[in-house]
Amino acid sequence: MPPIALSHIAGMELAPSQWPMLGLAIMAAAFVLVALVELAAPVRQAVQSKPQRWLTNLALFAIDTLAVRLVLPAAMLGEALLAAERGWGLFNAVEVPAWLAFIATLLVLDFALYMQHRATHEIPLLWRLHRVHHSDRDFDVTTAARFHPVEIVLSMVWKCGVVIALGAPVLAVFVFEVGFAVATLFTHANFALPRRIDRAMQSLFVTPDMHRIHHSALERETNSNYGTTLSLWDKLLGTYRGEPEREQTRMTIGLDEWQDDRPARLGFSLLLPFQRR
Numbered sequence: 004m005p006p007i008a009l010s011h012i013a014g015m016e017l018a019p020s021q022w023p024m025l026g027l028a029i030m031a032a033a034f035v036l037v038a039l040v041e042l043a044a045p046v047r048q049a050v051q052s053k054p055q056r057w058l059t060n061l062a063l064f065a066i067d068t069l070a071v072r073l074v075l076p077a078a079m080l081g082e083a084l085l086a087a088e089r090g091w092g093l094f095n096a097v098e099v100p101a102w103l104a105f106i107a108t109l110l111v112l113d114f115a116l117y118m119q120h121r122a123t124h125e126i127p128l129l130w131r132l133h134r135v136h137h138s139d140r141d142f143d144v145t146t147a148a149r150f151h152p153v154e155i156v157l158s159m160v161w162k163c164g165v166v167i168a169l170g171a172p173v174l175a176v177f178v179f180e181v182g183f184a185v186a187t188l189f190t191h192a193n194f195a196l197p198r199r200i201d202r203a204m205q206s207l208f209v210t211p212d213m214h215r216i217h218h219s220a221l222e223r224e225t226n227s228n229y230g231t232t233l234s235l236w237d238k239l240l241g242t243y244r245g246e247p248e249r250e251q252t253r254m255t256i257g258l259d260e261w262q263d264d265r266p267a268r269l270g271f272s273l274l275l276p277f278q279r280r
């Protein structure tokens with residue numbers, strides 16, 4: 004199957020080597036936009052020092068980016084290009100319409116990440132890594148950047164494996180990566196959509212109100228709403244929760260064990276996987 008050229012989209016002429024820069028620009032713009040809206044209309048008051056939290060969460064993001072570059076320099080786009088070149092994976096072996104391969108890639112990758120997220124809650128060793136993300140006692144756009152580097156590297160290995168097995172079209176991988184990153188920033192926003200819009204949107208997509216429940220300190224709420232983009236998987240597999248037990252503005256965010264100022268520190272966050280409960 005011939006790869007779809009990005010030049011077919013919005014009349015732009017970009018070689019695949021330039022796509023990462025375009026992706027980065029879109030993600031940076033989404034970050035600034037979400038940060039500005041939550042600054043203007045926050046839904047919850049911060050309980051931790053914002054400068055220290057932001058510095059820690061953004062430093063984790065910088066370390067994660069470096070770790071992925073060092074361990075897997077080709078990342079997802081590189082693997083998709085390699086699969087196309089070598090004829091690896093389902094869509095390079097079976098003749099399917101380009102639009103079908105494109106949509107199937109988006110759906111399969113989104114489901115693969117739902118399953119990955121669920122596994123990080125259900126497998127104790129993976130939970131040790133993932134609890135770094137959940138230990139944030141506030142919930143805002145920088146929570147989306149707060150992951151342990153080992154979790155990010157493992158996640159990239161998993162995503163690259165899915166891309167190769169699918170023989171995923173390069174453009175679909177690019178659209179998924181950028182779309183997923185923007186969705187992650189949006190769903191961690193400390194703002195609320197008007198209730199009617201939020202409810203309508205939740206019939207298909209994850210909203211900040213829906214994902215905030217996943218960051219509740221109540222274990223039964225933490226272990227729900229695993230989706231990032233589509234709400235479909237939670238609804239199909241029985242992990243969907245529409246309302247928190249306490250109000251959105253009053254529920255406790257974070258983990259019960261670390262309701263103090265430690266999660267805002269970088270050293271503590273990096274060592275958290277090795278802490279006893």
Ligand SMILES: [Zn+2]
Pocket residue numbers: 120124133137217
């Ligand atoms: Zn989680």
